[in-house]
Amino acid sequence: MQTRRLGKTDLQLPILSFGASSLGQEFRSVKLDEAMESVRTALECGLNFIDTSPFYGRGMSEVLLGIALKGVPRESYTLCSKLGRYDLTHFDFSAKRVAESVDVSLHRLGTDHLDIVLCHDIEFVPMQQIVDETLPALKKIQQSGKVRYVGFSGYPMKIFRFICEQTDVDCALSYNQYTLQNTRFADEVVPYLKAKGIGAMNAGPFSARLLTNAPLPAWLKEPENVKAAAREAAALCAKRGSDIAKVALQFSIANPDIVTTISGSANPNNIRNWAKWAAESPDEELLRDVQAIFAPVKNIGHKEGLPENN
Numbered sequence: 001m002q003t004r005r006l007g008k009t010d011l012q013l014p015i016l017s018f019g020a021s022s023l024g025q026e027f028r029s030v031k032l033d034e035a036m037e038s039v040r041t042a043l044e045c046g047l048n049f050i051d052t053s054p055f056y057g058r059g060m061s062e063v064l065l066g067i068a069l070k071g072v073p074r075e076s077y078t079l080c081s082k083l084g085r086y087d088l089t090h091f092d093f094s095a096k097r098v099a100e101s102v103d104v105s106l107h108r109l110g111t112d113h114l115d116i117v118l119c120h121d122i123e124f125v126p127m128q129q130i131v132d133e134t135l136p137a138l139k140k141i142q143q144s145g146k147v148r149y150v151g152f153s154g155y156p157m158k159i160f161r162f163i164c165e166q167t168d169v170d171c172a173l174s175y176n177q178y179t180l181q182n183t184r185f186a187d188e189v190v191p192y193l194k195a196k197g198i199g200a201m202n203a204g205p206f207s208a209r210l211l212t213n214a215p216l217p218a219w220l221k222e223p224e225n226v227k228a229a230a231r232e233a234a235a236l237c238a239k240r241g242s243d244i245a246k247v248a249l250q251f252s253i254a255n256p257d258i259v260t261t262i263s264g265s266a267n268p269n270n271i272r273n274w275a276k277w278a279a280e281s282p283d284e285e286l287l288r289d290v291q292a293i294f295a296p297v298k299n300i301g302h303k304e305g306l307p308e309n310n
């Protein structure tokens with residue numbers, strides 16, 4: 001698996017990484033052996049950067065990941081968790097909770113340090129708190145060695161400059177905003193992050209199943225015209241003997257300025273397919289035809305979090 005350097009850090013991350021949200025049963029019920037095999041398969045296939053959060057499965061993702069990684073040499077994988085979001089509507093970015101959250105994550109994951117910790121979905125709170133309280137508390141923990149690098153994650157494009165113009169971070173994670181249908185992250189933010197030496201990470205190449213043949217989750221917020229374009233694109237890929245998920249994945253990992261693309265599944269076969277697709281050359285003609293279908297709905301997204309943060 002090809003790797004890229006994360007900003008100014010000493011981390012070399014694979015261009016395709018494993019998202020452990022699926023272990024928290026965020027999309028469907030998951031059996032224990034599926035979860036264990038998914039983690040093993042990801043590591044075998046070179047997806048050795050693993051992203052999780054206390055929010056995923058309300059702790060379940062971290063717990064199962066800790067069990068799956070038991071006995072695996074710590075230096076053989078890079079681990080990212082998050083803090084601040086603990087349930088659908090429960091957010092706590094206070095300095096006190098920062099320290100508690102890191103210690104709980106370390107315990108669940110069975111490790112003495114996290115390579116990266118991100119402030120999770122910061123658009124749901126007044127973001128000045130992240131600058132004034134959360135990140136300073138996290139940087140104190142960084143000095144103790146429990147956390148190597150710090151950053152933040154979220155959906156609206158506004159959040160990136162808001163934070164990075166006021167304080168220093170090592171990396172930032174966007175989700176569902178660098179895909180076949182939506183390239184706002186690369187268009188509006190990635191050059192800015194690169195100029196500052198901040199590692200740009202992307203999650204959700206399939207945009208919450210929009211760019212797959214799987215049933216869409218009920219909570220998917222994209223408008224109907226976007227969903228219709230996705231169905232049309234999926235049908236075209238099938239007609240050409242391909243899979244829209246393959247086109248989507250290859251597109252997202254191809255940008256050299258985005259360090260890694262994180263994708264999650266509790267299905268080991270999916271992970272093997274992704275690794276295979278990552279090693280193959282894209283069908284450029286099919287990609288152009290798919291992008292033409294998405295052109296009328298390009299960069300249409302939705303609001304997320306507090307109105308003032310969008």
